[in-house]
Amino acid sequence: MDILVCVKRVPDTSENEIELNRAGNDIERDDLVYSVNEWDNYAVEEALQLADKTGGNVTVVTVGDEEDEEVLRREMAMGAKNSALISDEAFAGSDSAGIATLLKAYVQTHPQDLILTGVQAEDGAAQVGGMLAAMLDYPFASLVNAIEVMDGGKLKVSREIEGGNKEMNEMDLPCVLSIQTGINEPRYVGMRGIRQVASVEIPTFGAAELGVDKASVGKPAAKVERTDYFVPALGKGAEILGGSREEVIAKLIDLVKAKGGLK
Amino acid sequence: MTARIFAYIVHKDGVADDTATEMLTAAKMIDASAQPTAIVTCSGPELDTVCESLRNSYGEIWKVSNAALAYPNAELVRKALIAILPPACIVLLPHSHFGIDLGPGLSVKMKSASVSDVVGIQGVVGNCLKVVRQEFGGQVSSHVRCDISSGAVINLRPGAFKAVDGASAQGTIVDKSGEVGALSAGRRYIGTTVAEAGDVDISKEAVLVSIGRGIQESENVAIAQELADAMGASLSCSRPVVDAKWLPKSRQVGSSGQTVKPKVYIACGISGSFQHLAGIKGSPFMVAINKNVKAPIFQVADVGIVDDVLEFLPELTTKIRETGK
Numbered sequence: 127m128d129i130l131v132c133v134k135r136v137p138d139t140s141e142n143e144i145e146l147n148r149a150g151n152d153i154e155r156d157d158l159v160y161s162v163n164e165w166d167n168y169a170v171e172e173a174l175q176l177a178d179k180t181g182g183n184v185t186v187v188t189v190g191d192e193e194d195e196e197v198l199r200r201e202m203a204m205g206a207k208n209s210a211l212i213s214d215e216a217f218a219g220s221d222s223a224g225i226a227t228l229l230k231a232y233v234q235t236h237p238q239d240l241i242l243t244g245v246q247a248e249d250g251a252a253q254v255g256g257m258l259a260a261m262l263d264y265p266f267a268s269l270v271n272a273i274e275v276m277d278g279g280k281l282k283v284s285r286e287i288e289g290g291n292k293e294m295n296e297m298d299l300p301c302v303l304s305i306q307t308g309i310n311e312p313r314y315v316g317m318r319g320i321r322q323v324a325s326v327e328i329p330t331f332g333a334a335e336l337g338v339d340k341a342s343v344g345k346p347a348a349k350v351e352r353t354d355y356f357v358p359a360l361g362k363g364a365e366i367l368g369g370s371r372e373e374v375i376a377k378l379i380d381l382v383k384a385k386g387g388l389k
Numbered sequence: 390m391t392a393r394i395f396a397y398i399v400h401k402d403g404v405a406d407d408t409a410t411e412m413l414t415a416a417k418m419i420d421a422s423a424q425p426t427a428i429v430t431c432s433g434p435e436l437d438t439v440c441e442s443l444r445n446s447y448g449e450i451w452k453v454s455n456a457a458l459a460y461p462n463a464e465l466v467r468k469a470l471i472a473i474l475p476p477a478c479i480v481l482l483p484h485s486h487f488g489i490d491l492g493p494g495l496s497v498k499m500k501s502a503s504v505s506d507v508v509g510i511q512g513v514v515g516n517c518l519k520v521v522r523q524e525f526g527g528q529v530s531s532h533v534r535c536d537i538s539s540g541a542v543i544n545l546r547p548g549a550f551k552a553v554d555g556a557s558a559q560g561t562i563v564d565k566s567g568e569v570g571a572l573s574a575g576r577r578y579i580g581t582t583v584a585e586a587g588d589v590d591i592s593k594e595a596v597l598v599s600i601g602r603g604i605q606e607s608e609n610v611a612i613a614q615e616l617a618d619a620m621g622a623s624l625s626c627s628r629p630v631v632d633a634k635w636l637p638k639s640r641q642v643g644s645s646g647q648t649v650k651p652k653v654y655i656a657c658g659i660s661g662s663f664q665h666l667a668g669i670k671g672s673p674f675m676v677a678i679n680k681n682v683k684a685p686i687f688q689v690a691d692v693g694i695v696d697d698v699l700e701f702l703p704e705l706t707t708k709i710r711e712t713g714k
Contacts (some may be wrong), residue, residue: 137525144524153525153529223496251506252506257496260497260498265575265576266463266464266490270487287645289548289584296579308632325583349536351533352531354532356530364695372694375701378694388713
C-alpha cells in the first residue's frame with residue numbers, strides 16, 4: 127500500500143509552557159521548542175508498519191514553509207521514503223477546509239491507497255482528515271486505535287469510543303483514518319538517522335504545481351479564523367499550599383485525613 | 390434573524406445523551422430567539438422513546454427511521470442529514486467520538502463552515518459567529534470567528550454548556566424518514582468490543598492516586614504505587630501513561646477510559662485535559678501536584694502543590710508511613 131501521512135509542526139507542550147505574548151494576540155513564540163505533532167508521529171509509525179507488511183511507500187506531507195521541513199526530515203529519519211512540502215504565499219491563513227483542499231489536490235496528483243492523519247493537533251481542531259475524506263469522497267474513520275489489513279482491499283479498523291470500548295468497522299480502500307495516540311510505540315529516531323536525511327531534497331508544491339485556485343485557499347477563503355489568544359479569568363482555583371516541602375506534606379496529610387482519604 | 394438551528398441528538402438504549410439539553414443552551418446563546426430543532430436517527434422502538442423524551446425541551450423533533458441507522462455510523466448519518474437539512478443552516482453536535490467523526494465531513498458536504506470543540510459562544514455579529522476554544526491542552530484559550538453565511542457545523546464540548554431544565558415545549562415530532570433513501574457507505578459497522586475488566590475496578594475505589602505524564606518513566610510508576618499502598622488507595626492514571634504502556638487501559642480515567650467517583654483524588658503530574666476531567670464524577674476532594682503552575686488541573690483542584698512529583702511523592706509516602714505507626 128502506498129500511504130500518505132499528513133503531519134504538522136507544533137510547539138511541543140512537553141518542552142514549553144504556553145503563554146500569551148505581550149500584545150495578547152498570539153502565544154509567545156520566542157524560544158519555543160517545536161516538534162512533530164504527537165498524534166502525527168503515531169500515524170507515521172502505523173504507516174511504516176503497514177507498508178512493511180504490505181509493501182509500498184510511505185510519504186509524509188505538510189503544509190507550511192521552510193521551517194516545517196524539519197518535521198518532514200524527522201519522519202523520513204523514522205523511515206518514510208518520500209516527503210512533500212506544500213508551500214505558497216497564497217496558502218497563508220488557510221483554515222482547516224483550506225488545508226484539506228490543498229491535501230486533496232496533492233492526493234489527486236499523487237494517488238494513495240491510504241491516507242493517515244493524527245486525530246488532532248495541539249493547536250488544531252481535529253478536522254482536516256474528515257474534511258479531506260469528504261472532499262475526495264473516500265470513507266473516513268476518526269480516533270483509530272488498531273488497523274488490520276484484510277483480503278480484498280479492505281481494512282478492519284478499530285475506533286476508540288467511550289469507556290475503553292472499541293468500535294469495529296470494515297472499510298474500503300482508499301480511505302482516510304485519523305490515528306489516536308497509543309496505537310503503537312513510535313520508533314526512536316537518533317541523531318544518526320536525522321543526519322542521514324539532512325541534505326535530502328524535499329520537493330515543494332505551490333499553487334501552480336497542485337493546480338489549486340488561489341482564491342479557494344488561504345486567508346480570503348477561510349470561513350474560520352482565530353482572532354486572538356487569551357487566558358480566561360480563573361474561577362476559584364486550587365488553594366496552593368505554601369511553605370517548605372515538609373510543611374506542605376504536613377498540611378496535605380491533615381487535609382486528606384479530614385476528607386477520609388487515609389485509612 | 391439568524392439561520393435555522395438543528396441539534397443532532399446522540400442517544401443510547403433509548404436515552405438521550407446529556408448533550409441534548411446542553412445544545413439547547415448553546416442554541417440560545419447563538420440566537421436568543423432560536424427555536425432549535427432536534428434530529429434523532431435510529432430504527433426500532435428506541436427511536437420513538439428518544440423522540441418522545443425530547444418533547445419537553447425541543448419545540449420540534451425530526452425523526453429519521455432507517456434500518457441502516459440502527460447503529461450511528463457517522464458516514465451514514467451524514468448522508469441522511471444531507472438529505473433533510475435546509476441550505477445554510479447551523480448544525481450543533483457534541484464534540485465526542487461521534488461528533489469528531491461526523492462534523493468535518495458534514496460541513497464539506499453542506500459547503501458550510503466548521504468549528505470544533507467549542508467551549509463558549511459570544512454571539513453573532515453580522516455574518517460572524519464568535520466562539521471560544523481552547524488550545525494546547527487547555528493552557529490557552531482563543532477567540533474564533535466563523536462566517537455562518539453559508540451555514541455552520543459546530544461541535545460543542547460536552548459539559549461546557551449548562552443543561553436547561555425541561556421547559557415543557559410540548560414539541561411536535563415530524564417524521565422525515567421518507568426523505569432519506571437507501572443508505573450505504575464505504576465504512577461498515579461490524580460490532581463493539583467491550584473493554585476487558587482490569588485487576589482493579591477503579592470506578593469503585595474511594596481513594597485514587599492518579600499519575601500522568603509527569604511521572605516521566607515506567608520505573609517511576611512504583612513511586613506512586615508505594616504512595617497508594619501507604620494510603621490504602623488504588624492507582625489510576627491519565628491517557629499518556631496508558632499510551633506509553635506503563636499501566637493497563639483499565640486504569641485510565643477519562644472519556645475514553647473509566648468514569649470514577651472517588652472521595653479523594655490525588656492527581657500527580659497530570660495536566661488536566663478536559664477528556665481526563667470528564668472521567669471524574671461526584672466532586673471528589675481533589676489534590677493536584679504538578680511542577681507547572683499553569684497546568685489546567687490547578688483550576689479544578691481543591692488543593693494544589695507546585696512541586697516535582699518524583700521528589701514530592703516519596704517524601705509524602707515516608708511521612709504517611711510514619712504517621713500510620
